[in-house]
Amino acid sequence: MKDLIEFIARSLVENPDEASVTEVERETGIVFQLHVAPEDMGRVIGKQGRIAHAMRTLLKAASVRSGKRAVLEIV
Secondary structure, three states, X not given: OHHHHHHHHHXXXXXXXXXXXXXXXXXXXXXXXXXXXXXXXXXXXXXHHHHHHHHHHHHHXXXXXXXXXXXXXXX
């Protein structure tokens, strides 16, 4: 799941080297924190949050297959 988020984010931004994903284990599930350059933040979020919503939907679908709850935070 981490690789999926990182692949999507790196293909969207202008500075792919600055895009990284950290995985934090919590009681409620796994939290993936996506870090991008400040100038690329709009590209990852998209108009009215459509790209971020689509990434979260893909993450939820992948997490259902693994049986764990996963959340995406864009930092």
